[in-house]
Amino acid sequence: MSKFVNQTVFLFAVICFSGCSQGKKDSTPWKSLIEDNTLNGWNIKGGEATYTINDGVITGTTVKNTPNTFLTTDKNYDDFILELDYKVDSTMNSGIQIRSNSLPTYRDGRVHGYQIEIDPSKRAWSAGIFDESRRGWLNPLKDNPEAQKAFKQNDWNHYRIEAIGDTLKTWINDVPAAYLIDDKTASGFIGLQVHSIHRNQKEGTTISWKNIKILTEDLEKYSKESPLKPIITKNQLTIKEKDSGWKLLWDGKTTEGWRGAKLEAFPEQGWVIENGELIVLSSGGAESAAGGDIVTEALYGDFELTVDFKLTPGANSGIKYYVDTNINKGKGSSIGLEYQILDDALHPDAKLGNHKGSRTVAALYDLIQADPEKPINLIGTWNTAYIISKDNHVEHWLNGMKVLEYERGSEAFLKLVSKSKYVKWPNFGLLEKGQILLQDHGDRVAFKNIKIKSL
Template sequence: MKKYILLTAAMAVTLWSSAQKKGQWENLFNGKDLSGWHQLNGKANYTVENGEIVGTTVANTPNSFLCTDKLYGDFILELDLKVDPSMNSGIQIRSESTPEYRNGRVHGYQVEIDPSSRAWSGGIYDEARRDWLYPLTYNPAAQKAFKADGWNHYRVECIGSSIRTWVNGVPASNLVDNMTLKGFIALQVHAISKSDNPGKQIRWKNIRIQTGKLRPTPYDNIHVVNLIPNNLSAQEKANGIQLLWDGKTTKGWRGINRKDFPEKGWTIKDGVLTVQASNGQEEGMGGDIVTDKEYKAFELQFEFKLTKGANSGVKYFVTENYDTKGKSGIGLEYQVLDDKNHPDAKLGRNGDRTLSSLYDLIPRKITDKRALKPIGAWNDGRIVVYPDNRVEHYLNGYKVVEYVKGSPEFMQLVAISKYKDWKGFGLWKEGHILLQDHGNEVSFRSLKIKVLK
């Protein structure tokens, strides 16, 4: 079935691409020399052979970039590339190099070329700036599109704040971001380690661009990473994503076990919903807040920002049928915590109270430390509850928890947790979404939900 979906997507993009008017395309490479390009940063070798640009690694030099002389804002870019399977590379788009930024260091969006077993080709990295913006953990189906031992066709669409990529006709990334709307295009030869042998090559050909009368590819259904706060892109709307908080008012939210929103303890300013610091205890100054609606199966997205030593949580399947005696609402919890500076991280079992864990039940599993951002940075949280009771937690694009609600394994964990005396814990068919007031300052924004059927 997955193979059929990939083939169908590839055919759709191929047909759409062929429908573009040939007169709109401009060649960025003349096939003969490097006219219109210049090299920045590293000293890798760039040559022209048989109508191809060839980038060759050299020792003791940083990342190298062959950059267009011109700057491009809105465009559709297509090219073909072939890379040594042991290399890493990328295509810079809307990128910059200025004296005031790290002495001219090339920085900006990079479309990944990754023939390794990680297989993130087509993902979007922010070179020398914000790290990964769209790792292919968001879109595992696209990890099969790249051919490590052959030529690959890339398509990149940058239109307004939308950046979309395809690898061999398969949709790979969909990013919405407005940090940089214009810049140069560049072909990267990545630096090599001291133990690696120089002389490895990447080849590019058929490099062409459209800049006028752009016709974006029809929407698909892959995950959208939208970095514009409290915003829904056209594709998100088409995919059934809705704002769970409007970024301005308390509409759709209320205090737990009450009909209105707390008069104190929570603030709304500049599109950010913040629980204020108070006593560091559950129910703090204003108390937990919950959605008016209850949800069964859903995909929940939220951004959160911690202050030093802060504790909070995003709970789901929250019920108001229990007397919590003034404590926080009862439900399954995506832990929101400063692991380093809050003692709760060392309690529980095996780290099951650390950031993004299923609180007091299942510890997170992180294989890449880049999933953990410093205190004060915005984090991307995501909870997916499927109709068949499978549940997943994500942190900054990385899957960190998975379990089956109500399974024997789940029930065994409940039986040895702090929830063991709460009858029916975790078995509710639906419940509210809750943001926890634990007496520490924590901010939220871009809360979104998609109901799954």
């Protein structure tokens, strides 16, 4: 073959390769989260690990005797597609925070929210989904060996993260990793974590990130299908909850384990189950006048209880505990200690009661006001109630903040009862065991993720 022919073939190959490469060029309208080789638009939260940037590469370095540190975006993001590259020291643990927050009302500002794990250990759960400082593992990779094998040790790895509505999907080096449906948090910052280190770990180990880019518009056009089966958290126990003894108090589908407070069976009207939500219907605001309250068939003594609830405008309801349905078989609600559920802005009960604020949301109804700085989410969105009762010490929490506490049977408690509507009920609130109750107060209120742990 002549030299001329060889040169022609080579030139043709170069042109074809160039054309093919141009044809694969990414036309997605990404926006870089790194501006002008600076950390403008980012701030540090949590610990005292250090971050530097050089040639568009952000590097975080471990420091001893400091908690987890996060370099977070100044801006919050709700729905987005995020891509980035990272390289991590093989002895470290790290992660990418998404839809995360740092709130004064939550553990003194501790960073919490979804974390896309970076895990160079033998476990190899990189790109799994962890709930930082809240619920723990939501979507580990123990059943996804292909994703576990995709991580490249001591090399650059590529993540794609989609957060659209209640759906979170991840890929590691183009291999589908996690697929989670969870609606706990809809918006928050993006963060780069430098994990705290133990005493025997070497200080000064690093993790680096580059090519951090985000897309926030036309997401349906650019979203990718995942072949994985989604993990759905609604009305399910997390790994952490299973391991620590929690049980579902409502299965999300049936009325099993519940009955009407003044009935032998579950009410035939007034309550419905829709889309994994247990809903008391509106009937004009009367107390226990339609379907009536519902109670657990089982009795509980010392316990932890968590319930997600969603109010409609002007609604009133409650979560009662240590209930005895044999008390007050007449009109009105069954008797028990009550975690108040209320639209404080629109319902007149917020201004009533013998003790100021004792009928507002999260209060011990008619007895103790919840902290006025309580973190209540907007009407029509979900809030989380948490109640713990152990050795007569009781606490009410709302959205991760303790809002009141008291001692059942104490002198202070008995004095409050003596000046309340409950004074006519002997030994009010002092049962050793009782039922859990969800109240029908004639307003539409939804419940889900009802879970309990006996102590």
